[in-house]
Amino acid sequence: MSRIEVREVSKTLGGRAGTAVLRGVVLYVAEGRCVGLRGATGSGKTTLLRLIAGLDRPERGEILLDGRIVSGPQVHVPPHRRRIGFVFQSLGLWPHLNIAEHLDYVLAASPLKPDERARRKKELCDAFHLHGLEGRFPAELSGGEKHLLALARALAGDVRILLLDEPFAGLDGQLKEWVTGALASWRRSRRLTTVLVSHDPQDLARLCQSVVHLREGRIAETAEVEK
Amino acid sequence: MLQVCLWVGRLMRSPAWRDRLAQVLLAGLCLAPLLYAFHGEGSFHSVFSGASAAGAVSPREAVFFALGRSAAAGAGAMALALLLGVPAGWALSARPRAPWFLALCALPLAFPPSAAVSGWLRFFAPGEVVSAFNPLLQGLPAPGPLFSIPGVALLLGLGLWPIVAFEVWPAFARARGEAHAAALLSATPVRAFFRIVLPMSRGELAAGALLVFVLAASDFTVSSLLLVRTLPVEVDDQLAVQRLGSAAWTALPLVVLIVAVTVALTWGRRRPAWSQEHLAGRAGAAARPWFGYGLLAAGLAGGFVLPLAGCLAGALSGGKGLGVAVQSGLPALLVSLRLAAAVALLAMVLGAARVACWPRETARPLVWAGLLLLAIPGSFLAGGLLAVEGGVRSWGASGAWALSGSLVLAAGWLLRFLYLPVRLAEEGLRSLDPALLEAAELAGHGRLARGLGVALPLAWRHLLAAGGLVFVLALGELPLADKLSPPGAVPLSVWLFNQQHYGYTEAVFALSLLAGVAAVLGLALAVALAWWVRGKAGEA
Numbered sequence: 001m002s003r004i005e006v007r008e009v010s011k012t013l014g015g016r017a018g019t020a021v022l023r024g025v026v027l028y029v030a031e032g033r034c035v036g037l038r039g040a041t042g043s044g045k046t047t048l049l050r051l052i053a054g055l056d057r058p059e060r061g062e063i064l065l066d067g068r069i070v071s072g073p074q075v076h077v078p079p080h081r082r083r084i085g086f087v088f089q090s091l092g093l094w095p096h097l098n099i100a101e102h103l104d105y106v107l108a109a110s111p112l113k114p115d116e117r118a119r120r121k122k123e124l125c126d127a128f129h130l131h132g133l134e135g136r137f138p139a140e141l142s143g144g145e146k147h148l149l150a151l152a153r154a155l156a157g158d159v160r161i162l163l164l165d166e167p168f169a170g171l172d173g174q175l176k177e178w179v180t181g182a183l184a185s186w187r188r189s190r191r192l193t194t195v196l197v198s199h200d201p202q203d204l205a206r207l208c209q210s211v212v213h214l215r216e217g218r219i220a221e222t223a224e225v226e227k
Numbered sequence: 228m229l230q231v232c233l234w235v236g237r238l239m240r241s242p243a244w245r246d247r248l249a250q251v252l253l254a255g256l257c258l259a260p261l262l263y264a265f266h267g268e269g270s271f272h273s274v275f276s277g278a279s280a281a282g283a284v285s286p287r288e289a290v291f292f293a294l295g296r297s298a299a300a301g302a303g304a305m306a307l308a309l310l311l312g313v314p315a316g317w318a319l320s321a322r323p324r325a326p327w328f329l330a331l332c333a334l335p336l337a338f339p340p341s342a343a344v345s346g347w348l349r350f351f352a353p354g355e356v357v358s359a360f361n362p363l364l365q366g367l368p369a370p371g372p373l374f375s376i377p378g379v380a381l382l383l384g385l386g387l388w389p390i391v392a393f394e395v396w397p398a399f400a401r402a403r404g405e406a407h408a409a410a411l412l413s414a415t416p417v418r419a420f421f422r423i424v425l426p427m428s429r430g431e432l433a434a435g436a437l438l439v440f441v442l443a444a445s446d447f448t449v450s451s452l453l454l455v456r457t458l459p460v461e462v463d464d465q466l467a468v469q470r471l472g473s474a475a476w477t478a479l480p481l482v483v484l485i486v487a488v489t490v491a492l493t494w495g496r497r498r499p500a501w502s503q504e505h506l507a508g509r510a511g512a513a514a515r516p517w518f519g520y521g522l523l524a525a526g527l528a529g530g531f532v533l534p535l536a537g538c539l540a541g542a543l544s545g546g547k548g549l550g551v552a553v554q555s556g557l558p559a560l561l562v563s564l565r566l567a568a569a570v571a572l573l574a575m576v577l578g579a580a581r582v583a584c585w586p587r588e589t590a591r592p593l594v595w596a597g598l599l600l601l602a603i604p605g606s607f608l609a610g611g612l613l614a615v616e617g618g619v620r621s622w623g624a625s626g627a628w629a630l631s632g633s634l635v636l637a638a639g640w641l642l643r644f645l646y647l648p649v650r651l652a653e654e655g656l657r658s659l660d661p662a663l664l665e666a667a668e669l670a671g672h673g674r675l676a677r678g679l680g681v682a683l684p685l686a687w688r689h690l691l692a693a694g695g696l697v698f699v700l701a702l703g704e705l706p707l708a709d710k711l712s713p714p715g716a717v718p719l720s721v722w723l724f725n726q727q728h729y730g731y732t733e734a735v736f737a738l739s740l741l742a743g744v745a746a747v748l749g750l751a752l753a754v755a756l757a758w759w760v761r762g763k764a765g766e767a
Contacts, residue, residue: 055408079411086412092405096426105422106413157413 002066002083002160002193004029004052009061010217011047021047023217024061032191036204036225039214045197046089048214049163052195053086054079065161080109085154085192087167091146093138099125099149100134106156124152127182144175151183162187162194168203180206246588254596257642260611261603267471267614290461294480296376297457301444303380304387308439311384311526312391313432317420318519319392320399329393330754332523333696335530336389337746339703340448341723343386345739346534347373348731349541379450379457383443385530390442392523394435398428441485441602447706448720452727459604459706466710471610478607485602535743541736549737556738559722560745563702566633566718567749570640571698577641578648578690582656583678587664594653597646605643605706612639612711636711636718640701647700648693655686695753699746719745 006027012018021044029035037045050056052063054070054077063071070077094102103124107117125131128148138146147167154162167183168176184207187194198204204211205225213220276287315332322328352371372378402424410419425432447459458481465474542549581590600608612635659682667677708718723738 050408053408053412055411078416079408080414082412084412086409088405088409090405092407092409094406094410094423094427105410109413109418153409 003031004161004193004195005062005064005067006048006052007062007064009048009051009058009063011044011051011056011058013047021217022051022058025214025217025219027212027219029193029195031193033210034187034194034196034208036208036211037195037197037214038199038201038204038211039220043214044217045214046165049086049165049195049197052161053084053163054082082161083157083159084161084163085157085159086163087150087154087165089165089169091150093146093149093153095138098135098137099130099141099152102149102153103156106153110156110158112158120156124156127186128152128179129182143170144172144179147171147179151179155186160193162192164194164196164198166197166199168198168200176203183207243588246585247592250585250590250592254592257593257596257600257645260615260642261475261608262611263614263618264471264475264607264611267473267475267610267617269465269470269473269476271476273470273473273476289456290458290477290480293456293458293461294484296450296455297444297459297481298484299376300379300383300446300450300455300457301440303377304383304443305436305440307380307384308388308391309432309436311388311522311529312435312439313395313425314516314519314521315388315392315523315526316395316519317399317424318516318523319396320403321516321519326754326758330750331527332389332392333699333750334389334527334747335386336696337699337703337750338386338531338534339720339723339739339742339746340382340386340446341452341703341705341720341727342538342739342743342746343382343530343534344449344452345541345723345727345731345736346537346743347382349537349736350533374453374455376455379446379453379455380443382449382453383446384439385526387439387442388526388530390438391432391435394431394438395428398431399424402427437489440488441598444485445481445602445604447605448703448724452724459606462604462610463606463706463709466606466610466613471614474607474610478604482599482603482607485599489598489602535740538736538740538743541731542733542740544733544736549740551734553737553741555734556719556722556741559717559719560741562633562712562716563718563720564745564749566637566640567698567701570637570644570701571694573637573641574644574648574697575690575694577645578652578693579683581649581652582682582686582690583675586656586674586678586682587661589653590649593649594646597649600642601644601646605704606710608639608643609707609710612642612707633713633716636708636713639707639711640697640704643704643707644697644700647696648690651689651693651696652686655689656682659685691753691756695750695756698753699749702746702749703742 004027006025008024008026009022010020010024011022012020021042025044025048027035027048037048039045047056051058051071057076058071061072062069062075065082069075070082094105097105100121103121104117107120110117112120122131125134128151130145130148130152133141133145136145138149141149147170151167154164168179171179180203186192187207194207196204196207208225210222210224212222273286319328319332351373373381406427407419407424410423414422444457445459446457447463450457451460451463458477462474462478465471465477581593616635663681663685664677667681672680703720705720705724708721709724712718712721719738719742723735723742726732726735726738
């Protein structure tokens with residue numbers, strides 16, 4: 001469990017003369033909640049996720065996790081110390097590692113004991129239908145299986161926050177329904193604070209409690225989702 | 228027999244096979260002088276079965292000891308080049324669109340090896356070695372730690388590390404996508420680099436290591452100046468007494484070693500199925516690669532700044548001043564510049580021809596032939612060309628006109644550096660979207676029109692880079708220039724090499740400085756030209 005606070009964060013891409021992607025964004029995500037982010041291409045959704053994860057640094061403003069500043073003018077906590085799981089838009093799978101090695105790489109950095117790691121790996125493979133495919137490399141997986149692996153990898157470590165950047169893009173109806181179901185149950189059971197970027201209103205409605213609309217680097221509106 | 232003829236006929240109807248045959252024939256033509264060298268004076272028996280005088284090592288032992296020294300120098304240089312080149316490549320991949328940064332990294336490679344030896348000796352050899360080299364030949368003073376296999380490996384590694392950096396940085400840049408960002412979320416940057424980035428770039432890493440090894444193992448200049456009898460020095464000695472056949476047979480073990488290492492590393496760098504995976508997304512570089520910048524600076528200092536400063540200090544230490552020494556070397560410099568520019572231009576034309584003829588096809592036989600010609604001792608290639616020249620002259624005067632002047636040397640340099648235009652043309656074509664050529668094909672354009680109209684305008688940057696590299700490397704090339712330059716047109720590298728044997732005087736340091744500055748200016752010119760052409764293209 002963890003809460004996310006984004007305070008007046010601004011970010012420009014492409015150097016000083018580049019484009020301002022975020023302009024004084026303020027966002028609060030309470031513990032265990034799932035917030036959806038939507039907006040047009042280039043509105044700053046992915047950049048905001050990357051700033052929260054610590055993969056980029058904000059030019060102005062602060063980001064706090066559990067009340068502790070992790071990104072600010074003088075502070076930058078490295079990504080691997082933030083306990084964040086991230087599903088990238090391109091998935092970012094490691095082409096030279098098989099499924100088991102993907103999970104091992106993440107689990108090796110967690111404080112779990114070896115037997116707990118093995119149990120977690122099995123649990124994830126079962127939950128995301130990767131059982132029996134552990135020896136396969138990403139190039140040998142179908143599109144849906146790749147998405148499942150990306151989700152399993154994001155959840156493998158000792159994470160408290162889950163950031164999802166268009167995680168269901170390219171999945172067909174039935175598989176998407178199944179994946180979102182598996183993800184929702186895993187998220188609920190661990191009360192993971194989640195930020196989901198999606199263009200699909202159905203995905204947002206299914207997983208999120210509220211949806212934030214980004215427009216030209218600013219938060220245009222916030223709406224609660226009616227269940 | 229008829230069956231074989233029919234089979235060959237069927238094969239020749241396939242355009243792919245015709246292309247491959249043409250490439251193999253061209254590659255064979257390039258390698259032919261090497262085979263011709265074996266017909267010269269001296270035989271396998273004289274090198275590998277000859278008896279030794281009492282108490283002396285046999286010719287066979289001498290060859291294998293020299294081979295061991297070459298391999299040791301090559302391995303040492305490769306280790307140092309990897310140590311400096313991998314972090315430097317990582318730093319380069321953080322600034323993939325900065326040509327000045329690439330040019331900065333190329334400085335150690337462009338700095339002529341003989342000038343680097345002068346610079347290092349100025350600082351790290353006993354005073355008597357620097358002031359008077361001659362007593363060394365009589366075995367009087369201990370020449371210092373640089374005159375050893377580790378010394379040769381150190382100087383070669385410091386000069387060749389940019390090859391590793393240039394090989395790996397595009398792969399590092401590709402790996403810096405979201406796959407790297409994902410790795411950073413659950414591990415330290417160091418672990419993410421060793422566990423994710425390095426394995427994803429292992430092919431390029433192997434290629435860089437291989438190139439450094441073969442270039443260092445077949446080096447003549449540094450090992451000769453530091454008095455280490457490597458195999459290229461043995462080959463050169465055989466050539467000096469006109470025993471072309473013996474020189475070829477002496478070089479053979481090194482060629483076998485190079486081919487074996489090449490095959491082993493090529494097998495190791497086979498592209499696995501996953502290499503075609505699209506690695507997309509923005510990099511996860513939250514921090515600048517300071518460690519990489521640090522080692523890059525160390526490599527620049529060792530491979531360029533220190534030797535240049537040594538040459539400058541040595542040149543200014545005498546009372547004669549720089550002007551006199553520079554004036555004495557100016558004619559040789561002009562010869563070098565003229566020849567190197569001509570060869571660079573020819574190399575670009577060659578690269579352009581390769582792009583125009585095979586815009587969609589690979590030209591592996593030419594790449595392999597080029598690699599072999601770059602990797603073998605230069606003296607061996609010189610011997611082959613001398614044998615061909617002798618053969619042509621013996622046929623009569625009709626063909627002799629073609630061998631006059633500096634043409635043989637230019638042809639030798641072109642063969643020696645063939646790898647660069649062919650390999651860079653290959654890289655340029657690989658970076659193109661195949662759809663561009665397919666669209667031209669669908670529009671009804673023939674292969675040559677596609678090559679000239681689509682591929683060449685998009686791959687010119689690679690060809691320009693090849694031309695620039697050939698220019699600066701030809702300026703510092705020694706073994707071919709030493710054997711093939713005609714009387715009255717001695718290039719600067721040979722002039723300097725000859726002077727170095729008489730002692731490291733201020734004149735030698737001034738000449739070394741001149742050679743170094745010329746190479747750096749050549750590199751700067753190539754970068755400026757690339758910038759200018761890119762600007763013109765941008766305006767268009």
